[in-house]
Amino acid sequence: MITTADIKRIRSLAQKKFRDESGLFVVEGEKMVAEALASSFAVEAVYRQEEIGEKAMERISSLSSPSPALAVVRQKPESPLTLPDKGLCLVLDGIRDPGNLGTLLRIAAWFGIEAVYASPDSVDWYNPKVVQATMGALFRVPFHTAGLPTLCRSVAAKGGKVYGTFLDGADLYSRPLSNGEEAPALLLIGNEADGIRPDVATTVTDRLFIPRYPACAEGQESLNAAVAAAVAVAEFRRRATR
Amino acid sequence: MITTADIKRIRSLAQKKFRDESGLFVVEGEKMVAEALASSFAVEAVYRQEEIGEKAMERISSLSSPSPALAVVRQKPESPLTLPDKGLCLVLDGIRDPGNLGTLLRIAAWFGIEAVYASPDSVDWYNPKVVQATMGALFRVPFHTAGLPTLCRSVAAKGGKVYGTFLDGADLYSRPLSNGEEAPALLLIGNEADGIRPDVATTVTDRLFIPRYPACAEGQESLNAAVAAAVAVAEFRRRATR
Numbered sequence A, B: 001m002i003t004t005a006d007i008k009r010i011r012s013l014a015q016k017k018f019r020d021e022s023g024l025f026v027v028e029g030e031k032m033v034a035e036a037l038a039s040s041f042a043v044e045a046v047y048r049q050e051e052i053g054e055k056a057m058e059r060i061s062s063l064s065s066p067s068p069a070l071a072v073v074r075q076k077p078e079s080p081l082t083l084p085d086k087g088l089c090l091v092l093d094g095i096r097d098p099g100n101l102g103t104l105l106r107i108a109a110w111f112g113i114e115a116v117y118a119s120p121d122s123v124d125w126y127n128p129k130v131v132q133a134t135m136g137a138l139f140r141v142p143f144h145t146a147g148l149p150t151l152c153r154s155v156a157a158k159g160g161k162v163y164g165t166f167l168d169g170a171d172l173y174s175r176p177l178s179n180g181e182e183a184p185a186l187l188l189i190g191n192e193a194d195g196i197r198p199d200v201a202t203t204v205t206d207r208l209f210i211p212r213y214p215a216c217a218e219g220q221e222s223l224n225a226a227v228a229a230a231v232a233v234a235e236f237r238r239r240a241t242r
Helices: A004-012 A016-022 A030-038 A054-060 A098-110 A128-133 A148-157 A225-241 B004-012 B016-022 B030-038 B054-060 B098-110 B128-133 B148-157 B225-241
Strands: A024-028 A043-048 A069-074 A088-092 A116-118 A143-145 A161-171 A185-189 A206-209 B024-028 B043-048 B069-074 B088-092 B116-118 B143-145 B161-171 B185-189 B206-209
Touching: A004 A054, A016 A024, A024 A030, A024 A128, A030 A043, A030 A069, A043 A054, A088 A098, A088 A148, A088 A225, A098 A116, A098 A128, A098 A225, A098 B225, A148 A161, A148 A185, A161 A225, A185 A225, A225 B098, A225 B225, B004 B016, B004 B054, B016 B024, B024 B030, B024 B128, B030 B043, B030 B069, B043 B054, B088 B098, B088 B148, B088 B225, B098 B116, B098 B128, B098 B225, B148 B161, B148 B185, B161 B225, B185 B225
Parallel strands: A088 A116, A088 A185, A116 A143, A161 A185, A161 A206, B088 B116, B088 B185, B116 B143, B161 B185, B161 B206
Antiparallel strands: A024 A069, A043 A069, B024 B069, B043 B069
């Protein structure tokens, strides 16, 4: 059912180097495997505990409690950068935490984001912790790796908006917000430690701020990158529908 | 500077059993240690890499890259349940993921939440991953462990509101929302897998739903517990200020 070579090959996919070489990645859990099979991704193999046994499943799983099913899936081909025509896109500048990237894809799926772009130094889309944190959104949201300064400048040149959140930005609730009905709108989300970096920040057309409460509050508070993205995107979508 | 017994004792605090026995917990990182020292929490000891050496720091740290400072801090005494008088509180029903609990405390600090309550089966407030994920908010937001059905019923009996998010709830943006100006308001956040459990759900006075976009979207999307909390709390606070 499963050979020692298979086990070794599957285990190696926990490392980016071997994912890059093979163009494959791993998906775990009954629901995630079902979503992979129903998606446009090519599923190379499915392993079920009832077929390969508990011991083999423990060896190929990267979860602390292995699930009953695991699939090896082919990565999407990397296509040359195409700009969005319209709609609201998320643009991620150096997101490092796999849980954050997965959560951001899940947010994008919930709020109907057109596409998600990430800088080349962001965590790998196919990192096992990213894949699991997406809860399947990986299969449903278009995502691309892209040089962000070029992407943002091109969108601005087409008349689109480039939004970003900054501590000195304007109150999110007091600004006009475009959902990209006529020209694309990008919402930049910064790195966990450094925020939006200078080479990208200079391309921003609209600097926003998520107000604290009470508004006069001071101190050392901050919001997690995915949380800030969710609050901002929810407000963009609220405006579109009211 | 640091004895073998100290090292053993500090390492043991990674486990809830030993945290409960000793009433202590561990904080790591220069910023976090500084915040602990500036807080109302009693700091029992601070260890700095320049004093104890890199090897000892590696042994006492639970981080993959140990930071230059670590503190052993005394937990707050558990006080008998006191109901909030007013204000908006977060109420967490069985949050299991330490990163989620930490992020929820960080959200609470940003949005000036009165207090955070969690059911006894939630992850421990002093779990090292919770502490680190709060980015210091643990020292600034009042938090309590409480039996949630009793808490919620008592607040409702005082004329307060008990909000919860449900897939069949009413559109968040179309409902009146109280920030607890006159009687306390509770916002319930459900467990990652099961949502708000029946014994607590029956106490809810206002069932809310965070709309998807577009509104007609169907499918298997969901939001992470902390993300849903952030989107809802941001809307409560927006209403309070506009």
